[in-house]
Amino acid sequence: MRPKATVFLMAMVLGPSVSLQTTAAQDDHQKSSPLSVTAQFSTVLSAGCNSGKGMVVQLHYTGAQPLRGYLVRLVLGDSLTGKVLTEQVIQEIRDLREPMIVNGAEWTRTFCSIVKTTEGAPLTVTAKVDVLRFADGSIWGPASLPVSHQLIGTMDGMDFSAKTTDLERYVSPILPPVGPVPLEGIQFQTIGPLRFVSGVWRDEGGQQMLAVQATNVAATPIRGYVFTASFFDPTTANHIRRVTTKELETHGNPNDYLLPGATWVAGAR
Amino acid sequence: MPDGTLASYTITLDLVVFADGSMFGPKWSSESDEVLGMFQGIDAANPSSKGTFRAKKPCELNINPLDDPVASIPDFILSTVPLCMLLAGNRKPHPP
Known part of the structure; x- marks a missing residue:
């Protein structure tokens, strides 16, 4: 799964990380959350909870x-x-056309529980904000859970x-013959349903960069892929850096999927 | 490299999503989680999409936390947590 190529790349190509969202999230998570969450376990819930037990979560947004x-x-x-005893996530998102959650908003969520608890046992609920996504696209929080990244991606996909x-332009594939194609030190490798052709490509300034194109060698159309x-x-042999590339069809149009035998080109790195 | 030589590299495939919704790859990276979310968002926002990542109740992705609380939890969460997630309407009113 990790064939080592022998083509080389100039180190000057290796700019800042492209995973901007993740970086921003990590930078900001030391600050206090503008979404305060308090939660408790209750055994006296009524409407909607057959067991009568569950978690009551109160949320208050104070961000600008x-x-x-x-x-x-x-x-x-x-x-x-x-x-x-159990872990739970609460997540909510809005479409761009809907009103956002504004400063001062308060709301409550109640989760009925089917977890068996001992009578009289002192139960506590710990709440931690994992990610916030603001209307301008910026992010707060550690984003430590895979579902947090799915949440971010869902809003991006809706947009x-x-x-x-800019993100759509970034993840949209380039169709050959347009785009950077490997011209020197070409390497071939097939990983699963994709055949990669990679090598050096020179931009207008003569700078050498890594160009990668992928061909679908499977019998089924592909909606998208991620490679590093x-x-x-x-x-x-010391590690310098890694760059992850996402390529996908962004409008749900099957005609634009990567069809069997077709090729997508990624932006040069 | 500083001396003008070129770095070596490896390519690792992390995720492939097929048209039928099946997948290939280890899905180690958070970028793969983001891509899976993007497909959910694309399919929720495009009624004509024949995508396979549409939530069972797409409207639940467009929720308002101060509206009907029953519509506040997307289906994909329901499949990942060990709790009954029926909600009671125990919420405070929105401030004016």
């Missing part, structure tokens, strides 16, 4: 920026034994049909 979506992780545990975003190029020092 309109909030478009959030994901909060809840952990229900026994405070005496420290045992975690593709509403407007042309990892760069190493050729002398020491």
Whole structure:
């Protein structure tokens, strides 16, 4: 799965990380959350909860920026034994055409529980905001959960049909013969349903960059794929950096999927 | 490299999503999670899409946290958590 190519790439190509969303999230998560969450376990719930037990979560947004979506992780545990009984996430998102969550908004969520609890056991609920997504596209929080990244991606995917975003341009495949194609030091490798052709491509300034194109060698159309190029020092084999590329059809049009035998070109790295 | 030589590289495939919704790859990277979310968003926003990532109730992606709380939890969460997620309408009113 990790065939090592022998083509080389100039280190000057290796600019800042392209995973902007993740970076921003990591940078900001030390600050306090503008979404405050308090949660408790209740055994006296009525409407909608057959068991009568569940978690009551109160949320209060105090941020200056309109909030478009959030994901909060809840952990229900026994405070005496420290045992975690269950984990839960709350997440909500809005379409761009809908009103955002504004400063001062308060709301409550109640989750009925089917977790068996001991009578009289001291239960505690710990709430942690994992990610907030604001109307301007910026992000707050550690985004430590895979579902947080799915949440971010879902809003991005919804936006593709509403407007042309920089992200859409970034993830949209280039159709040959347009785009950077490998011209020197060409390497071939087939990984699963994709046949990669990679090598050096020179931009207008003569700068050498890695160009990668992928051909669908399977019998089924492909909606999208993700691959990572990892760069190493050729002398020491020390890792330099990795660049992850996402390529996908962004409007749900099957005619534009990567059909069997067809090729997509990625932006040069 | 500083001396003008070129770095070596490897290519690793993390995720492939087929038209029928099946997948290939280890899905190690958070970028793959984002792409899976993008397909959900694309299919939710495009009624004509024949995509396979549409939530069972697409309207649940367009929720308002101060509206009907029953519509606040997308289906894909329901499949990932060990709790009954029926909601009670126990919420505070929106401030004016």
